[in-house]
Amino acid sequence: MIRVEPRTPSRALAAAVPVLSAAAALALAAIPLALAGADLAEAYALMAKGVFGSRFALSETLTRATPLILTGLAAALAFRARLWNIGGEGQLYLGALAAAAVGSGAVSGPSWLLIPLVLAAGAAAGAAGMAGPAWLKIRFGADEVVTTLLMNFVVILFVQMMLEGPMQDPMGMGWPQSAPVLDEATLPRLAERTRLHAGLPIALALVVAAHVALSRTVWGLKIRAVGENAAAARHAGIPVGRTLMSAALVSGALAGLAGAGEVAGLKGYLTADLSPGYGYAGIVAAMLAGLSPLGVAASAAYIAAVFVGADSMSRALGVSNYLADLVVALSLLSVLVGGFFARNRLVAVRAGKAGEGA
Amino acid sequence: MPPTDAPHVLRLRGLTKRFGPVLANDSIDLDLRRGEILALLGENGAGKTTLMNMLFGHYLPDSGAIEVADGADGALRALPLGRPQAALRAGVGMVHQHFTLALNLSALDNILLGAEPLFALRRRTGAARRKIDAIMARTGLNVDLDAPVGRLTVGERQRVEILKALYRDARILVLDEPTAVLTPQEADGLFQTLGAMAREGLSVIFISHKLREVLAFSHRIAVLRHGRKVGEMRTDEADLPAIARMMVGQDVESPPRPPMTPGEPVLELREVTLAGAGGRAGLRGASLRVHAREIVGVAGVSGNGQAALAALVSGLAAPEKGELLLRGAAPARFDPAAMIAAGVGRIPEDRHHDGVVGSMTLAENLIIERLDDPAVSRAGFLRRGRIRAEAERACAAYDVRGQGPDGAARLLSGGNMQKLILARVFERAPDLILANQPTRGLDLGAANEVARRLLEARARGAGVLLISEDLDEILALSDRVVVMHEGRLTEAPARDRAQIGLMMAGRGAEEAA
Known part of the structure; x- marks a missing residue:
């Protein structure tokens, strides 16, 4: 018989779990790769080359990491308040929609005005997308996992409707895409011949801001208190509902910002396939990071590397590029399993005899 | 035999x-x-x-x-x-x-x-x-x-x-x-x-x-x-x-309870009716008065409305009928923040559930009831140096033994966790203290510390409402005893164990006497 006994993981163990989980996920990817008939050594070498092989490859990874950092922060912040925002994908699209609406000519002006305006519109739309589910939870106790998840589909269908209707680019030859964002509303490029844009430093600044907010402000303390023990927080006079709502709005805003950055920094216009699941991958990033904002920067970079590396490897080897999604999913499973083993130890015991196994 | x-x-x-x-x-x-x-x-x-x-x-x-x-x-x-x-x-x-x-x-x-x-x-x-x-x-x-x-x-x-x-x-x-x-x-x-x-x-x-x-x-x-x-x-x-x-393991004597003259009423309930949470007994026309420099013990078998009474005084519930007065005035709102602001210190029954946020540090748990205090925060930012220094002082003054102010509260033993809550409550010098089962699960040393602090607060001029299932504790600490039965409070005419026992079983004071 095996007994599970709880323990408090040491600092080293707690830090090792995400790293080991990421490694385990990559190692486990060998199974489908082998099944697909790929040469494993070559596949992993191609993956590494795709990520680190050139200046361009590296910049691609960082470009992909940019929205992941933001959706990762969105999930981490909400999860710290025990608010399970699974709607990052929908909020990202709402942010993208608002950014496209505001940035493609509705308003004109200089860059110093238009860029903040576009980003603010994206953040506000994302926040609005999270306000409803949060209100339903606070007021009626509606499970936000369900409402935010379902909102994703509603939002994406709404975006498709807009792109085939009122917001369709008249010059787009019938493609379901929005009019392009004005040059003045486009985020500046960071380096020549790369797709890196100003969204990355903004995201990194928000990582630091979120870290400071959570650990050093009254607001962050309230969020942690509500998330970790809502009854005690309420007993101590912390307004639980208002705290949850504020966390929900900031979380939605961060995800909305991710969408705005993709539209105004990378694509230049909105399509219904803007995000390859950044909203969902952000949840993985947050979990890998142990819900720490600083950790999100690292885990987002890892997931971006998996996307980019698997992408280029699968193209070279002719393996399905769903492998990237597989590795990301395996990372989440690994970190959940790893977290369990960090918090518990397994003890083999034989019933009926004392002194064995303990 | x-x-x-x-x-x-x-x-x-x-x-x-x-x-x-x-x-x-x-x-x-x-x-x-x-x-x-x-x-x-x-x-x-x-x-x-x-x-x-x-x-x-x-x-x-x-x-x-x-x-x-x-x-x-x-x-x-x-x-x-x-x-x-x-x-x-x-x-x-x-x-x-x-x-x-x-x-x-x-x-x-x-x-x-x-x-x-x-x-x-x-x-x-x-x-x-x-x-x-x-x-x-x-x-x-x-x-x-x-x-x-x-x-x-x-x-x-x-x-x-x-x-x-x-x-x-x-x-x-x-x-x-x-x-x-x-x-x-x-x-x-x-x-x-x-x-x-x-x-x-x-x-x-x-x-x-x-x-x-x-x-x-x-x-x-x-x-x-x-x-x-x-x-x-x-x-x-x-x-x-x-x-x-x-x-x-040592000689312990319960702290002495010197006689005192009660002052003005600090808490008054007038015919308060309140439904209990989750099907438990509530209050049914309960009346009560707690004066300054007085400990009032609420005796009763658990489940007779003690939880509702505690929720009311903690600010977690509002009366459906009747009045609650603090120093003669109704509180601004019935929520915990308003009760804290009105000078009510609360020692909750379940310290793990309501008392502390286990994963937060001792220092954070000590300030959690006064986040807007200028000594704690400035422009929304926590004054971490001050908070830590104060926590170190409070942990020493209240003998909270753990991993120091930066340790997680959940690592504290029951007695030390209760001392942490005592530090939080008593450092604010409240006018009224609600002590709900304050010694439950504590060893005698820690229980005596709780009793000593309650008596000290009484000497300072606070009123104490002590809810306990332990009749010995109530008799040792209280100036007056009220008995709770099915949501009603009745004053016990004498500090007589047998009589209080009968009243706990639902017999009237006259009948029980």
Whole structure:
């Protein structure tokens, strides 16, 4: 018989779990790769080359990491308040929609005005997308996992409707895409011949801001208190509902910002396939990071590397590029399993005899 | 009367159990004779329940052996360890402190639960009912077998638990704090029944930390402290101070309560009615007054509206009818923040659930009720240096022993966690202190510290509303005693244990007198 006994993981163990989980996920990817008939050594070498092989490859990874950092922060912040925002994908699209609406000519002006305006519109739309589910939870106790998840589909269908209707680019030859964002509303490029844009430093600044907010402000303390023990927080006079709502709005805003950055920094216009699941991958990033904002920067970079590396490897080897999604999913499973083993130890015991196994 | 020459029915030898770094039981030996009532005495955390859980097979000992006389020949045989089924078969029955009954099933079904084959075409309840009826007639433990357990009183539920053990032919009955939920009269009734059953040959072990009932109803006393058996004696040769010393390991005297003249009323309830949360009893026209420099004790069997009263004064609930006045004025709102601002300090009943946020640090838990205080935050940013310095001072002043101000609160022991809450409450010099079961689960040292702080606050001019299930504690600390029964509060005319006991059972003050 095996007994599970709880323990408090040491600092080293707690830090090792995400790293080991990421490694385990990559190692486990060998199974489908082998099944697909790929040469494993070559596949992993191609993956590494795709990520680190050139200046361009590296910049691609960082470009992909940019929205992941933001959706990762969105999930981490909400999860710290025990608010399970699974709607990052929908909020990202709402942010993208608002950014496209505001940035493609509705308003004109200089860059110093238009860029903040576009980003603010994206953040506000994302926040609005999270306000409803949060209100339903606070007021009626509606499970936000369900409402935010379902909102994703509603939002994406709404975006498709807009792109085939009122917001369709008249010059787009019938493609379901929005009019392009004005040059003045486009985020500046960071380096020549790369797709890196100003969204990355903004995201990194928000990582630091979120870290400071959570650990050093009254607001962050309230969020942690509500998330970790809502009854005690309420007993101590912390307004639980208002705290949850504020966390929900900031979380939605961060995800909305991710969408705005993709539209105004990378694509230049909105399509219904803007995000390859950044909203969902952000949840993985947050979990890998142990819900720490600083950790999100690292885990987002890892997931971006998996996307980019698997992408280029699968193209070279002719393996399905769903492998990237597989590795990301395996990372989440690994970190959940790893977290369990960090918090518990397994003890083999034989019933009926004392002194064995303990 | 204690059976000194009856054969042994149970022998524990060298039982040891370790939980992580904590040695919960350290090589404990214990013997029990046929027809004997053994009291297992000790403070909370002394290892009483752990020991009994090993006997019953819930825990697997790290080392040691258990022998039970499991057959008609009366010979002691080794009990397979870590198997509740084996313990049941050997005739060991256990009544847990928290009952393990299915509320939606009838008393009969609860008694039979687990004793019937899992797959049977037809239930044979006739024979079972006859057997239970016979047990009830023999022992006087009468309950309505067809009533759903949810409709039975707490005392009746306990009888169902005991019947369940007896139905399975228990020859050794273990009761974990059986009187925690009973009125004094019910408790006396239970012990009389147990005494009669012991004369018939049943052996009983009961866990308690109430010296009075231990002295009155047991044949022998074993005292545990810090996981070791520190003493064992015949009850008729025991004396109270010696046992208290043995339990605590040192002489403790409860803090003196100098007489004081009460001042202005700090809390007044006028005919407050309030529904209880989650189907529990609420308040029904409860009136109460607590003055400055006064401790008012609320006695009562748990579940008579104490939770609603505490929720009201904590700011977690608002009166549906009636008034609550703090220093003569209604509070701005009925929420915890408004009550804190109005000078109410709250010591919650469940410190893990309501008292602290376990994963946050001691320093953060100390300031959590006053986040807007300029000493704590400036422009929304926590003043971490000041907070930490203050936490260090408070931890020293209140003797909170843990990993320092930056350690997580959940790592504190119960006593230290309560001291942390005391520091948070008393540092604000509140006018009114709600102390809800403030010493529950604490060892005597920590409990005395709580009492000392409450008396100190009273001397400073605060009013204290003390809710407790421990009548001894209430009598030791309170200037006045009110009794809570079914949502009403009645002042006890005298500090008389028997009278208060009757009032707790629902008799009026005049009737009880």
